[in-house]
Amino acid sequence: MAFPETDRERAWTAVVLAAVGALVVGSLVLRDTVYGGFVWHYFWGPVYADAQGAHCAVWNGGNVQLLYESATCRAASEPVAYPGYTLVSEVGYAVTLLVSLVGVSFLLDHLEIGESMQFLYSLFPFVLLGGALRVVEDANNAAEVAAGAEPFIGYPLNSLIISPVIYFVMFAITLAAVVVAIYLARRTDVVEDGYRLLAGIGTVLLAATVGFLGYLAVTTDYVEFHPIFTVLTLGLATVVTVLVWLPVRRYLPSIAAGTPLAGALVLWGHAVDGVANVVGLDWAKELGLRADLVPKHPLNAAVVDITQDVLPASVIQLTGDAWPFLVVKVVAVIFVLSLFDEELREEAPRYTTLMLLAVLAVGLGPGSRDMLRATFAI
Template sequence: MSTVNERVETVLPDTGTREWWALYLLAPVVLVGLGILAFPTLVYDRFIWQYLWGPVVADAASQPVTHEGIRAVSGYNAVNTVTYLAAVGYSLPGLRAYLDQLDVTFDARLAYGFAPIIVAGGAMRALEDIGILGDYAVLFITPSIYLVVTAVTVLALGVGARARDRGLVSIPQVVGAVGTVWAIGAVGWAFLYGATSPAPLRLWVPVATTGIALGVTGLYYWGAGVIDVASLRHPLFLLAVFGQTWDGAQNLIGVTFLGYSPKLVVTQFVYRATGFSGSTFVLKLLVTGGIVWYLADAKPEMNRTWWWLMTFFIGAIGLPMGVRGSLRMMLGV
């Protein structure tokens, strides 16, 4: 073995370790950085700015923006869509392997530990809607916000794993603590802004949306007991029902009482087709109920990790939307 090979092997960790998977995930970032240094005009100006970063900046500015004579407009395009899909496809094996190396236990405690981070993400998106994040707004616009939330979550998992290995605290406790501090700060900032703003503060909105979500989740829990299907009372199902109902509740309140309209293509279509202000709420109840019933029935046959991810995902896509909508309407945005 040559001297060069020996030096390389002493520097790089063995494949399969946490460090190796961290390198796997960071490799594209390093390559892009080297490309920017070597070919700044081609890599940054003509690719990253024009198709990736420029549209995000344009979204934050609510108008087209120009850099080095290159114009960028907000919204998705063919290049950034393909790039985002490729990035997700590349990262998923690395993330799952990284979590396996951390020896993460996918259970209800971890799901509820993740919940505050998701709430914080929704609150930060609302703060961006309000327009009080200044130059940092670009970090909390789609798709940037997904990268920020994922990065915080991965770092919290890594710190939690080290703390667990040293016998200090568990991974869910660390993740939950990070998310709770972030969520309290973000939601508190929104309330502080509302308290000092001349616009009326609709405190009844988050009370109503949260109350409806809690009420429906309670009825769901009671109904699962009545039909005597214990598996439907799994904590992840409760989180999924609460998250989706919260999103449905903020749509219901906004459309019925405050003159808002559904944003998603599917919910817009249903609302226009029915003319019923509660169409999104009813749709979410029916779809969520069907998915939960299917996942409860399929749980014994499915891979444990994928079942956990699918079930958690149902609640995770509802929670931030419920938070964002409730805060926006509370502040009159």
């Protein structure tokens, strides 16, 4: 079925094609500068190094060299790509996300879904699924470094669950689930509520992924099971949400007016991220792991570094150095939620739902990954 295209959609398509075209042409004409120094350095290089289990990857005029020692990486000439995120890549992903949300909102307009907050709630399991799949990749890396163990997912297949490729994979999975659920709800008598079916599909996929991690914990030496991390993270995140959201609704009602229930869910998702970092970075060893986890994002690492510079060592020994990240997350998400007033909800309901989903995902996605990393000692 063909959908009529609006002027806004044509403009969006033109902007996206122009940006992609500029990157493609620049990569062909100025290969070392545009592709090697930007696209590869900040986006594909980290994926390639991660997928190969290397400490870093070095670009040398189109010849990529994998290095497996930190000292060798430090001595290498730029551009050098390390597994994980950088500030440049995170900004790039954020811009890509915002542009993509506009395109998805057009699609939802044509499908005539997404106005209700039920759509947000039905996609909640898919947000957790993204974090769980990243832990599967972490487990795959753990298998690679374990003595005598073979990775259960080899290259290039493992790159599908490494950022940023996993974002596109999760988008495809989620879109397929949405289309199937809506089609069955509208065209058959088997399904009455498409949103419930959508949530059910996500829940089954999530349970299968976490179940696979549990299987690895039982059958391998490089994955363990420490449920205390999940219990503490979810429990403390719930306490933080209640202690923050109830006073906000009572004393600052304008902030919660547009998102009374959805706002609590978004806050909870970011509280999970904050608590998972505090528990994993500061108290993992005390709770049974061999060592504390390390931050996976530049913002987490920056907050830890600033805390170490500001607070004396005697205080950090008692409180840890990751707790300010939880404070930053809570304050930031309350500010963002204040932008979702009732007027915005009425004027652009679908885009509002998508934006709330995006805000939830950037908190709960990495938060669930950190929680499960600690739970399975990866």
